[in-house]
Amino acid sequence: MKYLSTRGGVSGLSFSDTVFEGLAPDGGLILPEDIPEFEEKELNELSKLSYVELAFEVFKRFIDDIPYEDLFQLIKRAYESFRTPEVAPVVKKGDIYILELFHGPTWAFKDIALQFLGVLFEYLLQKTGRKINILGATSGDTGSAAIYGVKGKKNIKIFILHPHNRVSKVQELMMTTVQEENVENLAIEGTFDDCQAIVKSIFMDLEFKRKYRLTSVNSINWARVLAQIVYYIWAYFKVREEEKVEHIYFCVPTGNFGDIFAGYIARKMLKKKIPKLVLATNENDILYRFVTKGDYSVGSVKPTISPSMDIQIASNFERYLYYFYNEDAEKTKKAMEKFAKEKKLEFSSEEVKKVQEDFVSARVTEEETLETIKEFYEKTGYVVDPHTAVGIRAVNKCLSERPVVCLATAHPAKFPETVEKALGMPYELPLEIKRLFELPKRYQVLPANEEKVKDFISRQAL
Ligand SMILES: *Cc1c(COP(=O)(O)O)cnc(C)c1O
Numbered sequence: 001m002k003y004l005s006t007r008g009g010v011s012g013l014s015f016s017d018t019v020f021e022g023l024a025p026d027g028g029l030i031l032p033e034d035i036p037e038f039e040e041k042e043l044n045e046l047s048k049l050s051y052v053e054l055a056f057e058v059f060k061r062f063i064d065d066i067p068y069e070d071l072f073q074l075i076k077r078a079y080e081s082f083r084t085p086e087v088a089p090v091v092k093k094g095d096i097y098i099l100e101l102f103h104g105p106t107w108a109f110k111d112i113a114l115q116f117l118g119v120l121f122e123y124l125l126q127k128t129g130r131k132i133n134i135l136g137a138t139s140g141d142t143g144s145a146a147i148y149g150v151k152g153k154k155n156i157k158i159f160i161l162h163p164h165n166r167v168s169k170v171q172e173l174m175m176t177t178v179q180e181e182n183v184e185n186l187a188i189e190g191t192f193d194d195c196q197a198i199v200k201s202i203f204m205d206l207e208f209k210r211k212y213r214l215t216s217v218n219s220i221n222w223a224r225v226l227a228q229i230v231y232y233i234w235a236y237f238k239v240r241e242e243e244k245v246e247h248i249y250f251c252v253p254t255g256n257f258g259d260i261f262a263g264y265i266a267r268k269m270l271k272k273k274i275p276k277l278v279l280a281t282n283e284n285d286i287l288y289r290f291v292t293k294g295d296y297s298v299g300s301v302k303p304t305i306s307p308s309m310d311i312q313i314a315s316n317f318e319r320y321l322y323y324f325y326n327e328d329a330e331k332t333k334k335a336m337e338k339f340a341k342e343k344k345l346e347f348s349s350e351e352v353k354k355v356q357e358d359f360v361s362a363r364v365t366e367e368e369t370l371e372t373i374k375e376f377y378e379k380t381g382y383v384v385d386p387h388t389a390v391g392i393r394a395v396n397k398c399l400s401e402r403p404v405v406c407l408a409t410a411h412p413a414k415f416p417e418t419v420e421k422a423l424g425m426p427y428e429l430p431l432e433i434k435r436l437f438e439l440p441k442r443y444q445v446l447p448a449n450e451e452k453v454k455d456f457i458s459r460q461a462l
Contacts, residue, residue, distance in 0.1 A: 001062050002033045003222065006322040007336070008329025015063045016124055018222045019117075020132070020215055028333065029318050030222045035268045036061040043270075047237040051087040052076050054237075055230045058269075062226055066123075074123055078116040081105050081148075083432075088112070088231045090238040093380040095402055096392060099235045102385075102411035106174050107433070108308075109259065109409040110145035112231065113224035118149030118156075120223060125155040131462040132215045134158040135202060137195035140171040141308045141410065146217045151180040157462045161186045161195040161453070164445055170414055170429075173436040176443045183442075184460055190448030198450050208454060212461045219258035220315050228262030229269070235405050236270060242403075249404040251278035253391040254287055255309035257316040259407065264320060264358065278404070279361040280394030282306045282369065287314055291361035294347030296339070305366055305418045306386040308410070324355070362394035369393065373412075373422035383427070385410040386418050 003013040009026025011033070018030045038046065046057055055075045056068075063071060079087050083103045091098050104111025125132065134156065136146060143160040150156045160175060164187035167175075175185050188195050203209055203216065217224075232250060239248050252260040260279055267274040281288040282304045289295040298312045318336055325331040339345050347355070364372075372389040376382065384392065388408040395404055412419045412427065419427045446452050 001064055003030050004033055004329075005029070006031060006318050006329060007333040014065045015223075016065050019120060019124060022216050022218055022220050028329070028336075029220055029316070029322075031319055031322060032062055032222075035265060037271050038269055043237075046233070047241065050085075051230070051234055052079055054234055055079070055227070058230050058233060059226065070123065074119045075116065078119045081115055082111075088234060090235050090405065091382075092242070093376070093382045096395065097235070097239050097403060097405040098382070098384075098388070098408050099231060099405050100408050101231060102408060102414075104145070105148040106141070106144040107411040107414050108141045108145065109228075109407070110141050111148065113221075113227040114145040114149035114217065116149075116227045117217060117221065117223055118153055121150065121156055122153040130213070131155040132157075132213045133457065133461045134217055135199055135214050135457070136216055136218070137161040137192065137199040138167070138175075139163070139192040139307055139310075140167050141414075142217075142219075144171060144174040147175055147178055147183050147185075149217070151178050151183050153182065155462065157182045157184070157460070159184045159186060159457055159460070161188050161199060163187075163192045163195055164189050166191065168415065168417070170416065170433060170436070173439070173441075176441040177436050177439040179440070179442055182462075184456075185443035186453065186456065187443050187445045188448050188453075189445065194448040198448065198453050201450050202454060202457075205454075212457060218315065219256045225258060225262050225265070225316070225319075228259055229266045232263050232266035232274070233270065236266070236274065239403050239405060245403065246273055247275050248273065249276055249278065249399060249401055250274055251280055251391045251395045251399070251404055251406045253280045253282075253306065253309060253387045253394075253407065253409055255284075255311040255314070257287060257314035257320065259409070261316045261319055264323075267358075275401070276357075276399075277359050278391070278394055278399050279359045280391045281361070281363050282309050282390050283363065283365060284310050284312060285363040286312055287317075288361045288363040290347070291355055291359045292352075294349065294352040294355070295344075296347070297344030305369055305415070306390050308387060309390070324351075360398045362397035364390040364393045364397070370418070370422040372396075373419060374424070377423060383412045383419060383423070384408060385412040385415050386422075389422075 004011040005024030005028035007026045007028030010024045089100045101109035254260045263277050322332045369389045372393040391406045413433050
């Protein structure tokens with residue numbers, strides 16, 4: 001499989017070429033030149049596989065420049081760190097199937113992609129004799145998942161900035177209790193926006209970036225999307241087996257459009273046996289407005305109790321747009337350039353109709369999120385995290401069809417304060433998380449100052 005850019009300036013890239021690049025050189029996003037579809041006969045074979053075997057079968061169709069034996073070993077290693085060999089169990093609660101994506105080391109779905117990316121980075125670096133330094137800013141989930149993806153890996157060092165004393169306690173501990181020497185936690189005396197601004201500005205200093213071989217692991221990385229396709233197909237088989245039906249809906253709580261875009265690709269591979277994807281947003285609702293009204297205009301980011309979805313510009317949206325415009329790169333490029341200038345795109349009612357062949361959407365308020373955690377617990381005895389609750393509520397609001405799979409993107413223990421508030425009772429943390437409170441911590445406090453951060457990186461980088 002070869003890869004191209006959504007803006008048409010690049011084609012013929014190999015999979016390995018895409019792994020260390022966020023953007024394509026022309027500013028577009030990277031996509032495979034075509035999307036393989038599964039034949040009916042193949043589906044029956046695939047449905048019998050373990051998670052790791054299925055991941056191998058999916059990856060094989062997109063990766064042709066890593067020997068198959070090596071690829072299988074990489075996938076196996078990536079998912080060994082999960083607390084269950086099933087990797088992503090599907091459980092039925094009431095009339096909803098929950099796809100539990102939080103059994104990785106940092107208890108949220110980003111582990112599924114970043115555990116794979118970590119072993120893949122190490123493998124490719126070893127082959128070429130290169131070293132990289134990863135730089136990123138986090139308000140929680142991504143940073144800890146990235147740290148756990150690469151900790152202890154050879155030829156990689158990671159620098160993650162987080163706002164000092166402004167991330168949740170559990171999230172902070174997941175990062176700062178990591179002792180491996182290739183991990184540097186930088187606790188910045190400022191807000192998440194300060195952290196992000198510093199990282200962005202450092203990446204724009206091309207000389208510094210080149211000198212220290214800085215790499216990012218953000219959600220536009222194609223290998224991350226690829227790893228996420230697998231669990232849709234996996235859950236599709238589980239529910240098909242259980243319900244004996246062909247068509248299964250999926251609901252995805254969305255921020256950067258990364259996870260749901262993987263669902264969109266899975267839907268293509270399954271030839272629309274996922275009839276529609278439910279796109280669930282919190283009060284940061286740009287994607288909801290896009291699906292329901294054709295209004296893709298940036299508002300201001302509002303902090304919510306589902307913080308990993310507090311995003312206004314959905315960085316993977318361009319990939320969808322490319323398919324929406326029937327793979328017309330010129331049209332995609334024009335639209336994205338217009339969006340960069342005007343901070344909005346408007347779609348006609350004809351176009352909205354077309355979007356609605358792929359998605360339905362609902363926006364979920366803070367109050368509704370809390371209510372859903374409580375009601376779902378009362379009905380089923382199962383506690384969900386606030387992001388998952390947004391998904392469940394969205395299904396109740398906009399989808400009557402069943403069966404439906406709601407993606408559980410984080411474990412409730414990552415957001416104990418919110419869960420306790422919703423349930424009105426104490427929430428007991430799992431033992432593995434309680435233990436974090438006793439471990440020694442390793443981090444550096446730095447002022448919100450780009451030069452100070454650069455100075456630290458230049459002294460510590462590989
Ligand atoms: C990152 C994240 C999301 C949003 O995922 P996107 O790929 O950005 O849409 C949802 N829930 C949790 C818990 C997350 O960490």
